[in-house]
Amino acid sequence: MKSSFQTRWTFCAASLLLSAVVTGCQPSVESAPQITISNPSPTERRDEIVRVSVTELGEPGQPLRGAAVVLDNGRKIVPGQWLDEDLDSQPDTLLFSVSLEANGKASYRLREADKISLQTRTYAELGKRYDAQRQDGVYTGGSFKAVEAMTLPEQHEIGDGLFKYEGPGWESDKVAYRLYFDKRNVIDIFGKRQPELTLPQVGNVDAPSYHELQPWGMDILKTGPSIGLGSLAVYQDKRARRIDNSEQMTVSIRHSTPLYSEVEVSHQGFVGETGQADIDARYGIEAGSALTQVTVSAEGELPQWVTGIVKHESQLMQSGDHQAGPWRYIATYGDQSYINDGLGMVVFYRQTDVQTLTQDEHNHLVVMKPSLQTLEYYFGGYWQQGPDAIGSKAQFQDMLEHELIKLNQPLLVQVEH
Structure with a gap:
């Protein structure tokens, strides 16, 4: 039949x-x-x-x-x-x-x-350059090939071209994200213009710059010295500190399947103000969703976790308590993309995990309670030119309320x- x-x-x-x-x-x-x-x-x-x-x-x-x-x-x-x-x-x-x-x-x-x-509606990869020449600390030529796992080489330098778009990437048919595989450990957004997979064509040798608008989309977030969107960091001296001094950092592609993909980033021997800890963070994305689910586990002298959203000139939005359930959000919307058009960013968090909402010089922050051994939160980016065409703050708020309902009232x- x-x-x-x-x-x-x-x-x-x-x-x-x-x-x-x-x-x-x-x-x-x-x-x-x-x-x-x-x-x-x-x-x-x-x-x-x-x-x-x-x-x-x-x-x-x-x-x-x-x-x-x-x-x-x-x-x-x-x-x-x-x-x-x-x-x-x-x-x-x-x-x-x-x-x-x-x-x-x-x-x-x-x-x-x-x-x-x-x-296939989700995808994850880590592209490493092979058959390349290294001159003055920078790799050129050769080609990028996907690897399932890799530990950061000791001689790696930021911007040396060893990794395709500088680290692992994961995507759904809505949006794509990347994480800088180095001491920055910050998450960036690739906005896409069509509901299709794009990462295989991004950042290849001799490919057009992803900092310029392409038919598929572009890098749409200016991270600067911030923690980008939804990056895991530690709260120290009343500011967000990147996970920046691990003895060993490893990336693994755990899943790359039609409906779900996941990247794992492990930090061995991170030294914070409380002592040394081993940290594992997983970033998962489902088909049809712009949200990344972050699940964190750690052992050792646990730091105080923090995540958040890079500060641009857009006003901070908060969910309030009008919805029943454990989940809440902070968000921003405005002409804050790399090319200064509409971009909305959100972090969803459980109220019971949070100590306070605050800010530092570069970020809107969600500060977690001290000594959490495990943690779960979500983040998402919504571009004006993206598949959902979120072109106003009102549209973005409607989207956020819908996503909040999904978290607070799961199927x-x-x-x-």
Whole structure:
């Protein structure tokens, strides 16, 4: 039996095509797990990634683990993707995209398919230069090739051209980010003009400068001496200090898959004012989202964490307490991109993690409580020329409120066997 599935989602003036072709599907069976997704909010949810663990799927789901699968309710077929979250060579989480009306609900049977084709909508990479010449401390020529992991060489110098766009990058079909793989450890934004993947063409040898507007987009954030957007830093002497003196810094590409990608940055032997600590930060992004999820874990003499947004001339926006739930945000919007057009930036944080909101010379800051061993927060950049076409502060605020609802009222998943 052959069938096809193609749906177009439209959200905030941006059109995004997600297509899957399913062939040779096995007939559904009553013993297959039934997955019901409910929207608890009075707001429509579009193209949102759902995660279901193998444990939740139970014994009936075990034969499907790692197989090509679809979710089928007789009217719609949704392709699924398995993710090996803990990298033990065994898939442990099922991902798929859903759209639900306000307070809506949808149920699907999970079943095997002989073949699925799922559009790749996220990507992560670390490009290292090979076959290059090094003169006066700068690499030229050669070509960049993707590597899965690398420890920063001791002889590395800022701007020496060893890494493609100076460090790892990760992206969805909404936006791309990069992190400076050196003692700056700061996050920058690549704005994109179309809902498609762009990083493979950015920063290659002899490619046009990403500081100039290209058909795909450009580097849109002026970071300067700040912590950029959402970078992990430590709070010291009433200011944000970059994680700048680790004995060893390592980048790993943990996931680069159609629906989810993740970069891990490890700092061994960071010395802060409280002593020495080992720090691990993971930056993950889902298809259809501009938000990066940051998860931090650390051991040793824990510093006081801080994150935030680079200060330009735009006024700070705060979420207030009008929404129930643990999540809040700080944000800015204005003509603050690299080419001085509209750019909105946001950091979402849990109230229970935060000691204070403040600022220093270069940043709007979210200062966390001291000695947190683990931490989670989100950040996002929204460009006027981007897929969501956020062209005003009012539009940006509407987007922020929608994202806040998604964090405070996540989709509910129920599995019946």
